[in-house]
Amino acid sequence: MATRNVYLKIERIPDYSPVAPDMHVSPPIVYARDCMRNMGHEDGKIPDDEVAARRLTALIYREYLDPQYLVPKPDKLIAADVNEPPFTRRVPGTVIYARPGDRLRIHVKNGDVQPHSFHLHGLRYGIDSDGSWPFGTQSDDGRRSDEICPGQTWTYTFEVTEETIGAWPFHDHYRNIGADVNRGLFGGLVVLREKEHEQLSRFPYPPEFEKRVQEILKQLEGRPHKPQRTPRACGSGEMSTVAKAMHGRMSMSGHMGGGRPMPGQAVERSETPAELFPYLVALEELAHAPQPLPRREHLLHVPLFFHQMSGFRGAPVFQSAPLNPGGNYTSPKFTLAATYKYICGIHGASMAGSVTVQPGGPSTQTVHIVDFAFNPANVTVGIDGQVTWINDGPSQHSVVESGGDNLPSFCLNGRSFVGNTPTILAHAGQRIRWYVFNLDLGMN
Numbered sequence: 001m002a003t004r005n006v007y008l009k010i011e012r013i014p015d016y017s018p019v020a021p022d023m024h025v026s027p028p029i030v031y032a033r034d035c036m037r038n039m040g041h042e043d044g045k046i047p048d049d050e051v052a053a054r055r056l057t058a059l060i061y062r063e064y065l066d067p068q069y070l071v072p073k074p075d076k077l078i079a080a081d082v083n084e085p086p087f088t089r090r091v092p093g094t095v096i097y098a099r100p101g102d103r104l105r106i107h108v109k110n111g112d113v114q115p116h117s118f119h120l121h122g123l124r125y126g127i128d129s130d131g132s133w134p135f136g137t138q139s140d141d142g143r144r145s146d147e148i149c150p151g152q153t154w155t156y157t158f159e160v161t162e163e164t165i166g167a168w169p170f171h172d173h174y175r176n177i178g179a180d181v182n183r184g185l186f187g188g189l190v191v192l193r194e195k196e197h198e199q200l201s202r203f204p205y206p207p208e209f210e211k212r213v214q215e216i217l218k219q220l221e222g223r224p225h226k227p228q229r230t231p232r233a234c235g236s237g238e239m240s241t242v243a244k245a246m247h248g249r250m251s252m253s254g255h256m257g258g259g260r261p262m263p264g265q266a267v268e269r270s271e272t273p274a275e276l277f278p279y280l281v282a283l284e285e286l287a288h289a290p291q292p293l294p295r296r297e298h299l300l301h302v303p304l305f306f307h308q309m310s311g312f313r314g315a316p317v318f319q320s321a322p323l324n325p326g327g328n329y330t331s332p333k334f335t336l337a338a339t340y341k342y343i344c345g346i347h348g349a350s351m352a353g354s355v356t357v358q359p360g361g362p363s364t365q366t367v368h369i370v371d372f373a374f375n376p377a378n379v380t381v382g383i384d385g386q387v388t389w390i391n392d393g394p395s396q397h398s399v400v401e402s403g404g405d406n407l408p409s410f411c412l413n414g415r416s417f418v419g420n421t422p423t424i425l426a427h428a429g430q431r432i433r434w435y436v437f438n439l440d441l442g443m444n
């Protein structure tokens, strides 16, 4: 059997909206669409408050090309999906193609702040590669197959045989599997005969790009490694809310490397070596550009995942700038029935209020801000209503919606509503093969 190594890293995608996964898009991609013009979307668009209400911190298995997890694999999930976001903002993270005769060694590194695992259906494996908690195994150094702690890695081994030709899902199987699968922590493995691999689309790297990257990776291999910080033991307590918020902000800054690990931050950010930096920047840019469609005589491979996306929403649905005395702020139009809690961004949760949006409510409401309260603290508006805050106090204040559970979304490949979901562009007469994965666990 030929051994093939696959490198997956569990990573978060902050502020992911299944109706607008990527903010930096260029035509033909247009997100926040509903081409079926469902209720509330009669103009074919999804309003801003709904785009925000569907946001969550997504989790994915991102595939890398090297054992140091430095260079992400940029290939699209569906080459012919003209709506697919780049690998940086994509759910699920990857689809792996294998062939009979492969011995797959899937190295899973946990870059999240909670433990996770990896569980694959369909292929043959030993008990050390099952990954379903609490039936895992433990290595001599204390790592577990069913509980990969933040910063740790586990290697799962699978044998690919003739009988396993087909499409198989994988997903996190640590404790609360519903919650993490519903954040995007799943993917697919497709076993194809050798000859079918020739027609798989590949990422259009510029000439010499791959060669140069491989050379740099090779040089880096010889370099002495910085001592790894001992990964924090599982069950040693959750991160504080502040540490979590700091971690979130750090990952949102989008810089590769540079930042020093913050106190309380469970995951060490691997520092991107300077030599690689321009290549990774170029890779991201290329992945944002439209890519050539597969040739007419090639079969289109279309892996499609049905699933839900639900989880914690960190990004506020509404938020003012700091308001000087006498200043005011008007919310966006609220199009969804919901209750939003908010606080003063300057003085914190001791100044709190709520906005309830319900059909039949008034179209406007005014809230007076004084030192140190919102008056009235709780207001109700109708659909398409707006709230205006006026700072009547002597101090500066602000209005920040405090987040909570998101509005759950039914998705195809991490995206919701026609116009955002996969849009397959094929040549007349071209054959399409659909691989359909049902990851809808029906748990909420």
Ligand SMILES: [Cu+2]
Pocket: 344, 345, 346, 347, 348, 351, 372, 396, 397, 398
């Ligand atoms: Cu205040």
